[in-house]
Amino acid sequence: MTSNITVSLGTHTISVQHGTSVIEQRYHVAGTGPVCVVHPGGPGIGWDYLRMPDLERRMTMVYVEPVGTGASGRLADPRGYDLGLYTHFLHAVVEHLDLPEVMVLGHSHGGFVAQRYALDHPDRVASLVLYDTSPVTGEVFWSTAVDNMERYARRHEADHPEVAGYVAGLTGRTAPSDDEGATEVLRRIAPAYFHDYWGHEADFAVGRDALRMYAAPAWGEGPAFDVREELPAITAPTLVLVGDDDFICGVRWARMIHEAVPGSRLAVLDETGHLGHIESPGKFTAAVSAFLATVGEVAV
Template identity: 65%
Template sequence: MPDLERRMTMVYVEPVGTGASGRLADPRDYTIATYCHFLHAVIRHLGHDKVALLGHSHGGFVAQRYALDHLGHLSALVLYDTSPVTGDDFWAAAVAALQDFARLHAPERPGVTSFVGELTTRPEVDDDDGATAILRKIAPAYFHDYWGREADFAPGREALRMYAAPAWGQEPPFDVRGELPGVTVPTLVVAGADDFICGPHWARMIRERIPNGQLAVLERTGHLGHIERPEEFAALVRDFLVG
């Protein structure tokens, strides 16, 4: 997020099991609690009394849980394209939205009809290349208009990497709806209007439960507003955090 780097210090976390971070011995241990444990270690290592925490998508689940467990370490919270709950209803809504996407684009791009199956396929625990291939294939669904701006987005699509082992974590469905009133730090909730998986419905659910929160919806934007509309996204976050 280079636009934000110009005004503040950004620390990007590669969660355990991804990027250059290490791997867990047992893939079943990739849980929200595990990610919070390592995130807390990073924040303590930074040596600041408080930080502003931005969590995107699954990172938003971790950020919510972290805020609930370690509120005293936060000055502010940004929850971006995420949800306070997963489970059957959450996934059914995502599948239905992706089916709508496929119906819209199938006449010109028949390959999109396989996107739903790819989304719900769990890769083999050690098959990073296979997981990456799936993510790159279905990546257009995460944008408002991928093909209309393919020249802008294609290089990033080819650079995407996915790590398979974290998909094997075993834990109950995520649900912090009843706890969110305990998040009392200033909170910005951001969602892309056309995000098929963590759109405005889930963002409003968070906003309604956090007493000191505000909601921003980016129009004509999918799951990756910081890429599709970087200036608008950066302005939202920058104005919220530093004015």
């Protein structure tokens, strides 16, 4: 169980030593209750899209603004944006909060960071929510995502001809080198991250417009992510949460995590894509709240 020690609300910036450099790390605090540290996806997606107002009524949500994004610092060499970097800065935030342990929630690429953090710092993780993520990347992971995107394009191109360019947007064949261009590409292909964007465009457009992409982190170097053999070592109570129509980090990958992490729970949100907290907020909040109740964090 995490502590209810008060964490100051608002936006905060800390200075983190990284090699011979000192880099600013920004984070944002909202809500009340036990502390949950949240890492967004990407690499390179701004934190704003992951705001979870329903959970803020039950938890103190600490949203990390990853290095290379927003007002956080930048690396001199963009090749340095790798999993070790993000894990290091996540730990700096947890250490700065000065709590014995916290809940950690990671979405998509942020789920890679959360898995690595739970393995490297098990004593600091009270509970873990792995949201629309995977234990592995590599050739099979990406080819599956591309196949799913191609199917999505074929399904919708008659009514929405612009989806013909979605595969190129996903694979980086149209990737720009500046933040504005990267954001435009992400927002353009964003409907594929929903189960039914076109049927609820008026509701989801705000979430689409909250997406912001920063170009430099995409140039990071490092091996393909793969913690499958390590996952049985995770000791924190774990919820694996996934949308049933998530084209990129879908049920196949969620089940791999669930089957490997001892005692983990699996929650599949029906008729939901990669952004369940936006598309199915009621289902999303209910799943997280039920999990937290079982581990003594909050009451349902």
